[in-house]
Amino acid sequence: MTFGGSAPQAALPEWIRGRKLRLDQLHEIKSRMRSGGLNTVCEEARCPNRSECFSQGTATFLINGRVCTRNCSYCSIAHGRPEALDPDEPRQLVEAVRSMGLNYVVITAVDRDDLADGGAVGFVQAIAGIKADLDPSPKIEVLTPDFRGDMEAVDRIIEAGPDVYNHNVETVPRLYRAVRRSGQYRWAMEVLQRVAERGPGIIRKSGMMVGLGETVDEVEAVLVDLKEAGCQVVTIGQYLRPTADQVEVSRYWTPEEFEALEHRGRDLGLEVIAGPFVRSSYRAEEAYLGVTTTDPATVLKK
Numbered sequence: 001m002t003f004g005g006s007a008p009q010a011a012l013p014e015w016i017r018g019r020k021l022r023l024d025q026l027h028e029i030k031s032r033m034r035s036g037g038l039n040t041v042c043e044e045a046r047c048p049n050r051s052e053c054f055s056q057g058t059a060t061f062l063i064n065g066r067v068c069t070r071n072c073s074y075c076s077i078a079h080g081r082p083e084a085l086d087p088d089e090p091r092q093l094v095e096a097v098r099s100m101g102l103n104y105v106v107i108t109a110v111d112r113d114d115l116a117d118g119g120a121v122g123f124v125q126a127i128a129g130i131k132a133d134l135d136p137s138p139k140i141e142v143l144t145p146d147f148r149g150d151m152e153a154v155d156r157i158i159e160a161g162p163d164v165y166n167h168n169v170e171t172v173p174r175l176y177r178a179v180r181r182s183g184q185y186r187w188a189m190e191v192l193q194r195v196a197e198r199g200p201g202i203i204r205k206s207g208m209m210v211g212l213g214e215t216v217d218e219v220e221a222v223l224v225d226l227k228e229a230g231c232q233v234v235t236i237g238q239y240l241r242p243t244a245d246q247v248e249v250s251r252y253w254t255p256e257e258f259e260a261l262e263h264r265g266r267d268l269g270l271e272v273i274a275g276p277f278v279r280s281s282y283r284a285e286e287a288y289l290g291v292t293t294t295d296p297a298t299v300l301k302k
Helices: 027-035 050-055 089-100 120-133 151-160 173-179 185-198 216-228 255-267 284-292
Strands: 060-063 104-109 139-143 164-166 203-210 233-238 271-275
Touching: 060 089, 060 120, 089 120, 104 120, 104 284, 120 139, 120 151, 139 284, 151 185, 173 216, 185 203, 185 216, 203 216, 203 284, 216 233, 216 255, 233 255, 233 284, 255 271, 271 284
Parallel strands: 060 104, 104 139, 139 164, 164 203, 203 233, 233 271
Antiparallel strands: none
């Protein structure tokens, strides 16, 4: 595992090269976000799907600022000392959701280990604002940090009543020290288990990347752990290096391998959505419908 371009990466396979970023589709949604003082994880993390999602008028809102207190080796979000929380951010988010006419909202956040509650209050205020001010209220999915294992922070968000609680496990236990050095695998499982215990009506979701050096057996073992923790939906996508400052890709998994992971997950009773460009909040509404309905038209297309 190397950083900063110190060794050449494997050539991009055809199924990766075929995805083009349409920059002309980004302008309108980016302008809306900037005018409201909001951020999207789509931009901050350089998601390869951002032009497609933005062109459809959807985005994953990034709250609690844009500077993360952690520095995970796979992530391009800025890290360092964050600024104070913006007290007007919840109102700005509600106005953006209203103006975009969204039926489904995904809210995530940078890690805020500098705050006593890890930034849980931002999620609570966002959920409460959307439910109070929008009628009908859109479905709300939260994608939260691990709060360093603080279950009281998780409880506050559960009580706010999101429709989907997502927390990404990201990778296999063996790679945590190298890939997610400020996190712990057990924290991820504890978050999901807590939601299953305290919020049984909330859909539990998690996601992970492949291509960082994990084995098939290790990924399948994570699926077993997620099932035992009460998770219901799992997204699995190919890690793509955002910039030369992040860890390199170890290998590119084939579409056939992703399909095999879907079958394995479903054998376990999980709704697994896997593919080279699948991300935790990509087409999140379709993933939600895939759990709550039996309509085959809602199955996610990779």
